[in-house]
Structure formats: structure tokens, C-alpha cells
Amino acid sequence: MNDILKPIWLLDKDIHFLNHGSFGATPIAILNYQQSLRERIEQEPVHFLARELEGLLDEARSQLADFIKIDADDLAFLPNATAGVNTVLRSLNFEPDDEILITNHTYNACRNAVEFVAHRSKAKIVVASVPFPLDSPQQIVEAILEKVSPKTKLALLDHVTSPTALIFPIEALIRELTYRGVDTLVDGAHAPGFVPLDLHSLGATYYAANCHKWLCATKGAAFLYVRKDKQADIRPLTISHGANSPRSERSRFRLEFDWMGTVDPTPYLCVPETIRFMDSLLEGGWSALQACNRALALAARQILCETLGVAIPCPDEMIGSMASIPLGKVPLSWDVLQAKLLDEFKIEVPIVPWIDGSCFVRISAQLYNRLEQYQYLAEALKQIV
Numbered sequence: 001m002n003d004i005l006k007p008i009w010l011l012d013k014d015i016h017f018l019n020h021g022s023f024g025a026t027p028i029a030i031l032n033y034q035q036s037l038r039e040r041i042e043q044e045p046v047h048f049l050a051r052e053l054e055g056l057l058d059e060a061r062s063q064l065a066d067f068i069k070i071d072a073d074d075l076a077f078l079p080n081a082t083a084g085v086n087t088v089l090r091s092l093n094f095e096p097d098d099e100i101l102i103t104n105h106t107y108n109a110c111r112n113a114v115e116f117v118a119h120r121s122k123a124k125i126v127v128a129s130v131p132f133p134l135d136s137p138q139q140i141v142e143a144i145l146e147k148v149s150p151k152t153k154l155a156l157l158d159h160v161t162s163p164t165a166l167i168f169p170i171e172a173l174i175r176e177l178t179y180r181g182v183d184t185l186v187d188g189a190h191a192p193g194f195v196p197l198d199l200h201s202l203g204a205t206y207y208a209a210n211c212h213k214w215l216c217a218t219k220g221a222a223f224l225y226v227r228k229d230k231q232a233d234i235r236p237l238t239i240s241h242g243a244n245s246p247r248s249e250r251s252r253f254r255l256e257f258d259w260m261g262t263v264d265p266t267p268y269l270c271v272p273e274t275i276r277f278m279d280s281l282l283e284g285g286w287s288a289l290q291a292c293n294r295a296l297a298l299a300a301r302q303i304l305c306e307t308l309g310v311a312i313p314c315p316d317e318m319i320g321s322m323a324s325i326p327l328g329k330v331p332l333s334w335d336v337l338q339a340k341l342l343d344e345f346k347i348e349v350p351i352v353p354w355i356d357g358s359c360f361v362r363i364s365a366q367l368y369n370r371l372e373q374y375q376y377l378a379e380a381l382k383q384i385v
């Protein structure tokens with residue numbers, strides 16, 4: 001681990017932790033801040049949850065909205081991106097023969113949610129086949145647009161893909177799909193803190209994302225953006241007091257999403273402090289942090305590809321703080337390989353099975369990582385596969 005930054009995280013120093021991408025890792029300072037909020041709740045739970053919380057949520061949402069450049073009125077806090085994707089899919093009314101467009105890189109949990117709503121409504125799922133390895137982002141645009149038909153009602157698009165760690169050309173995709181009359185639901189699970197976000201300019205219909213991955217917020221912090229004209233149709237997964245609230249000074253969208261029964265609200269309330277804390281770690285703030293992680297991911301990918309004799313699988317412009325490197329068909333199953341790396345080499349890194357029976361190793365790069373860890377991973381993989 002980078003010695004200067006070691007005291008910032010709780011991470012086990014005996015593990016080479018190369019998987020920030022799955023669940024993030026929260027700085028100790030933020031965990032302490034969360035604990036102080038929890039203590040404040042417990043001093044007078046009714047006062048905090050019934051009287052103070054609404055204003056605190058407004059404040060937290062407004063600071064998140066500034067960071068991702070969107071109107072706070074169009075944001076709802078949710079515990080995770082999966083909930084955001086489900087909320088939209090399960091609110092929409094699909095007709096038999098409507099088409100829902102996804103890709104072969106869609107995250108499994110979200111694909112399951114699409115299958116659930118498609119099955120109940122008899123809508124059709126159309127899967128665009130995006131190649132990987134690939135030479136240019138244009139191949140992604142072409143693969144997706146090729147599958148659009150007059151029946152396409154919604155496209156579920158990843159901003160950053162999970163198995164292949166690609167930054168999709170999301171601006172071009174949203175622009176082209178909107179032009180063709182297709183609504184877009186963006187799964188931006190990795191995007192906040194990974195790429196600079198300007199949600200207003202992106203123009204998606206819906207955008208679900210996590211704060212607990214690359215923003216390094218505490219677990220259970222995520223958001224859903226819903227374009228104003230769609231807010232009346234989008235209902236939370238849990239119907240609660242907001243559904244018949246007589247209040248008129250707040251939108252139904254706000255009233256419903258801000259109270260879905262009693263939960264621990266501290267993950268949401270910690271988001272602004274996390275944004276500020278991470279911004280303070282490097283001179284140059286968030287953009288320096290993203291550039292630093294990206295440079296490390298690119299250098300690590302280079303080492304892995306060279307050591308394993310694999311061609312660089314995609315252009316640098318499609319890489320952020322993660323990279324997937326194809327391992328081909330390996331002599332042991334992906335889960336056995338992943339467990340072997342952890343048990344024998346103390347490396348925590350995901351091995352991702354791919355559709356054609358091959359697999360990838362997906363590396364993450366965060367401030368606590370250093371280049372030698374990827375060199376070590378490359379040697380370990382060379383030895384095993």
C-alpha cells in the first residue's frame with residue numbers, strides 16, 4: 001500500500017486489495033463522521049428522524065447535485081444503483097411487444113431486473129452484442145444503434161461496464177437514442193468519482209449511480225436522477241407515507257423517495273463530507289485524483305498485458321480507474337482462480353467469466369494502490385495460467 005496514504009483507509013495491510021470497483025472502500029475519517037451522526041440520531045431519535053432529517057437530506061442532496069451538475073429537485077437518494085435501476089424498470093408500464101434494449105455487458109443484477117419486468121409484461125429483451133476487445137468507441141455506438149427498432153421503448157446503458165471496465169461513449173449513445181425517440185436508463189454504478197459527471201448535459205431520461213464505489217462514501221449511498229417530465233410515473237419500490245401526504249410545498253417525487261420507512265440515513269448524509277474529504281487528498285482535487293487513478297490503471301494494464309503476452313484490449317480513452325485484461329480460456333474455473341490468487345498470493349482481484357467461456361482479470365486503481373502490486377499480480381497469473 002502507498003505508505004503516505006495508508007492511514008487513510010482501514011484496509012488489511014496483508015492483502016493486495018486490487019478490487020476497489022466492487023464495493024469501494026471508505027476512508028476512516030468518513031466512518032468516524034458517520035459514527036458521530038449515528039450517535040446524534042440515538043441521542044433523540046424522534047427529533048432527528050421526524051424533525052431534522054428532511055432539511056439535512058435537502059442539504060446533502062444539494063451538495064451532491066452541485067458535484068454531478070444537476071438540479072437537486074430531480075435527485076432521490078437510494079441505497080444502491082440496483083435499487084435505482086429496479087425503481088425505474090418496475091415503475092414503467094411495458095406492453096407486449098415493446099422492446100427493452102440492453103447489451104451483453106449489462107450487469108447481471110440489472111439484466112435480471114429487465115428480465116423480471118419483461119416476463120411480467122411480455123415485452124421483448126433485445127441484446128446488442130458489443131465486442132471486447134475492441135478498437136474504438138464507435139463500435140459500441142454502432143452495435144447498439146443497429147438494434148434499435150420502432151418498438152424500442154427503453155435502452156438500459158452502462159456508463160462504465162462491470163465485466164469489461166469500459167467507459168461507454170455515453171454522450172453519443174444518449175444523443176442518438178433520444179434522437180430516435182428511445183428513453184435512456186443509464187446504469188452509472190461506477191461513474192461518480194470515476195469520470196467527471198455533468199448529468200444536465202448528458203440528457204439521460206434516468207440515471208442511477210453509486211456513491212459508495214468511487215466517491216468512497218459509506219455503503220448504502222446511491223442516487224437516482226429522473227427527468228422532470230417523468231417524475232410523476234416513477235414510484236419508489238417501497239410505498240409509504242408520501243403516497244397520500246397532503247403537503248403541497250414539496251413534490252410527490254420528493255415526498256415519496258425521502259421516506260420509504262425507517263432506515264439509517266447516515267450514508268446519504270455523509271456524501272457531502274466524502275466529496276470534500278476526497279477532494280482534499282491531492283493538490284488538484286478530484287480531477288487530480290481521477291487522473292492519478294487512471295494513470296495507475298493504464299500502467300498496470302500495460303504490465304499485465306506485457307507479462308501475459310496479451311494485446312491491449314481497448315483504446316486508452318475508454319479506460320478510467322479500472323481495466324479488464326482478457327486471460328483467454330484458463331485451465332481452471334474463474335472462481336477457483338480467484339480463490340487461488342487470494343489464498344496463495346493474498347491478492348483480492350475479480351476474475352470475470354465471459355460469455356465465450358474465456359475470462360478476464362479486472363483491476364482497480366485507487367490512491368492506496370501502487371504499481372508493484374500489479375507486477376506481482378501479473379507474475380502470479382503467469383505462474384498459474
Ligand SMILES: Cc1ncc(COP(=O)(O)O)c(C=O)c1O
Nearest residue numbers: 080081082107161162187189210
Ligand atoms: C455496472 C454495475 N451496475 C450495477 C452495480 C450494482 O451496484 P450495487 O450493488 O451497489 O447496487 C454494479 C456493481 O458492481 C455495477 O458494476
